[in-house]
Amino acid sequence: MAIPDKNEPGSSLLQIQDLNVIYKTDEATVYAVNGISFELGRKETIGLVGETGAGKTTTALAIMRLLPEETGFIKGGEIRFQGEDLVKKSQPDMREIRGAKISMIFQDPMTSLNPIMPVGDQILESLEIHNSENLSKEDLNKRVDELLSLVGILPQRKKDFPHQFSGGMKQRIVIAIALACRPELLIADEPTTALDVTIQAQVLELMRELKEKLGTSMIMITHDLGVVAETCDKVAIMYAGRIVEAGSAEDVFEGEKHHPYTVGLFGSIPNLEEETDRLHPIDGLMPDPTDLPPGCPFHPRCKQCMDICREKMPEFYTSGEHRIACHLYTKGD
Ligand code: SF4
Numbered sequence: 556m557a558i559p560d561k562n563e564p565g566s567s568l569l570q571i572q573d574l575n576v577i578y579k580t581d582e583a584t585v586y587a588v589n590g591i592s593f594e595l596g597r598k599e600t601i602g603l604v605g606e607t608g609a610g611k612t613t614t615a616l617a618i619m620r621l622l623p624e625e626t627g628f629i630k631g632g633e634i635r636f637q638g639e640d641l642v643k644k645s646q647p648d649m650r651e652i653r654g655a656k657i658s659m660i661f662q663d664p665m666t667s668l669n670p671i672m673p674v675g676d677q678i679l680e681s682l683e684i685h686n687s688e689n690l691s692k693e694d695l696n697k698r699v700d701e702l703l704s705l706v707g708i709l710p711q712r713k714k715d716f717p718h719q720f721s722g723g724m725k726q727r728i729v730i731a732i733a734l735a736c737r738p739e740l741l742i743a744d745e746p747t748t749a750l751d752v753t754i755q756a757q758v759l760e761l762m763r764e765l766k767e768k769l770g771t772s773m774i775m776i777t778h779d780l781g782v783v784a785e786t787c788d789k790v791a792i793m794y795a796g797r798i799v800e801a802g803s804a805e806d807v808f809e810g811e812k813h814h815p816y817t818v819g820l821f822g823s824i825p826n827l828e829e830e831t832d833r834l835h836p837i838d839g840l841m842p843d844p845t846d847l848p849p850g851c852p853f854h855p856r857c858k859q860c861m862d863i864c865r866e867k868m869p870e871f872y873t874s875g876e877h878r879i880a881c882h883l884y885t886k887g888d
Contacts, residue, residue, distance in 0.1 A: 566596055566597050567594055567595075567596055567597075568595055568596060568597045568599075568636065568637065568739060568740060568772050569594065569595040569618070569634070569635065569636050569740060569772070570594045570595075570633070570634075570635040571591060571592055571593050571594070571614075571618075571632070571633070571634055571635075572592050572632055572633040572635070573590050573591075573592055573631060573632040573633070574588055574590070574591050574592070574614070574617060574629070574631070574632035574633070574634065575588060575589060575590055575629070575630040575631040575632050576588035576610075576613050576614075576617050576622065576627065576628065576629055576630065576796075577627075577628055577630050578623075578626045578627050578628075579626055579628060580626060583845040584845060585844045585845050586796055586844050586845070586847055587610050587613040587796050587844060588610040588613050588614055588617065588796045589610070589795070589796040589797050589847075590631075590632070590797065591610070591614065591632075591791075591793070591796070591797060591798045592632075592798070593789075593791050593798065593801060595740070595772055595774065595789070596772070597739070597770070597772055598766075598770050598771075598772060599772055599773075599788045599789060600766065600772070600773040600774075600775055600786050600787045600788050600789070601773075601774055601775070601787060601788070601789040601790065601791060602775045602776075602777060602782070602783040602786070602787035602789070602790045602791070602804075603615075603774060603775070603776045603777075603791050603793055604777060604778070604780075604783060604790060604791070604792050604793065604820070605792060605793035605794055605820070606778075606794075606820070606837075606841055607841075608795075608841045608844065609793035609794055609795065609796070609841065610793050610795070610796035610797075611744075611776045611793055612744055612776060613627075613796075614793075615659060615742045615744055615774065615776060617629055617634065618634055618636075618641065618657065618740075618742065618774075619649075619653060619657060619659055619742065620641060620644065620646070620649045620653075621653075621659075629642050636652070636656070636657065636740070637656075637739070651685075654681060654684060654685055654735075654736055654738070655685040655687070655736045655738065656736075656738050656739050656740065657738055657739070657740045657741075657742065658732075658733035658734065658736075658738040658740075658741050658742070659733065659741075659742040659743075659744065660726075660729055660730060660733050660741065660742070660743045660744065660746045661729075661744050661745075661746075662744055662745040662746065662748050662749050663749050664717075664722065664725035664726045664728070664729045664749070665717065665725065667729045667732070668717040668725060668728065668729065669717075670716065670717050670718060671716070672716070673713060673714045673715060673716055674703075674712070674713060674715060674716070674717060674720070674728045675699050675703070675710075675713025675714060676713075677728070677732060678698075678699045678702055678703070678713075678728070678731055678732050678735055679695055679696065679699050681732050681735040681736065682695045682698055682699070682735050682736065683695060685735075685736040698735070699713060700713070702731040702734065702735055703728075703731060705731065705734075705765065705768075706727040706728070706730050706731045706761060706765075707727060707761065708720075708724060708727055708728065708731070721754075722749060722750050722751075722754065723750050723751075723754030723757060723758055726746065726747070726749075726750060726754075726758050727758065727761065730746075730758075730761065730762065730765070734765060734769065734771070737769060737771075738771060739771065739772060740771070740772050740773070740774070741766075741771050741772070741773045741774075742773070742774045742776070743762065743773060743774070743775050743776065744776045745776055745777055745778065746758065746762070746775075747759055747779075747782065748777075748778070748779075759782060759785060759786060762786065763785070763786055766786075773786070775787055780821060783804065784804065784808065787804050788803065788804060789801070789802065789803055789804065789876075790802065790803075790804055790806075790807040790808075792807065792814065792816065792817050792820065794816050794841070794852060794853055795841060795842055795844065795847060795852035795853070796844065796847075796852075797852065797880065798878070798880070799814045799816050799817070799853065799879070799880050799881070800813060800814040800816070800817045800877075800878065800879045800880070801876075801877075801878045802875075802876050802877035802878060803876055803877070806875070806876060806877035807877075810874075810877055812872070812874070812877075812879060812884060813879065814853075814879045814880065814881050815853065815857050815858065815859050815881065815883070816837070816853050816856075816857075819837040819856075820837065837856060838856060839855060839856035840856075842855065848865075849865065849866060850863070850864050850865045850866045850867055850868060851864040851865075851867075851868060851869050851880075851881070851882065859883060861882060861883075863882050864882050867882070868880075869881050869882045869885055870885050871885075872884035872885045
């Protein structure tokens with residue numbers, strides 16, 4: 556039997572299995588992520604899509620092991636990265652992994668940049684922390700110049716401070732820092748939401764180019780279907796801490812069957828070739844995560860709700876890689 560090449564595009568990099576995350580306060584327990592599973596191959600991008608409160612950012616923070624120490628807890632499941640379960644790693648081990656192997660880009664570049672440090676020094680700092688090749692200061696400085704050029708910023712500007720750059724340029728610097736150590740996985744949490752539309756397109760184009768050039772796998776958290784259609788190989792639609800539909804981008808954009816939440820969210824299912832739109836608001840609200848309803852969590856908002864939906868959590872209907880958790884497709888099984 557042929558042994559799969561670990562660096563082949565598509566070979567598995569990240570496997571999330573039955574992940575559960577809660578936030579616990581004195582008053583209540585928030586069930587933020589409730590048994591999600593998905594897999595990401597090398598050089599693949601998966602889009603996590605859903606309304607605010609669906610559990611997308613919590614999933615990302617759990618992978619990075621950056622949940623708030625006092626209140627956020629992984630209550631079950633596995634996060635296998637390169638075959639090792641990150642849930643079992645100590646924080647010192649995770650500090651080695653963060654930045655070097657897994658990086659994250661946040662929505663607002665100013666939350667990631669130090670306002671009183673020149674941008675070149677911020678990139679240099681990231682390179683120094685993970686300098687496994689023991690490069691000299693001179694070589695590290697050359698890397699800073701290369702990284703700035705890679706994201707389309709003149710290396711001569713490395714002595715400038717963040718406030719001397721526009722929003723789009725700041726996000727480019729954040730991307731340079733995130734990619735400094737050539738991570739194998741980049742998690743981008745709404746990376747273009749804070750930017751205006753033209754700049755959004757430029758930053759997305761840059762991320763796509765870099766992904767091609769560096770072969771980085773990506774988790775793209777977004778509300779924007781245009782971003783999903785342009786950048787993602789796979790899509791997972793999240794609702795109330797669960798994945799309710801998942802598959803290849805073709806499955807989710809062009810397949811015949813869809814979860815009613817996906818249909819509502821997309822307004823209608825747009826074609827991958829067509830201009831896509833932002834997610835549409837759906838009547839009603841996401842359920843209270845401290846008190847999730849019995850049965851299908853979408854049932855209070857679902858126009859196709861049946862009796863069974865109020866009582867029983869739907870299993871996944873599967874067709875190839877396409878999964879839909881809805882009684883409409885499984886009730887006859
Ligand atoms: Fe709607 Fe029932 Fe499907 Fe849930 S399981 S999405 S309530 S039809």
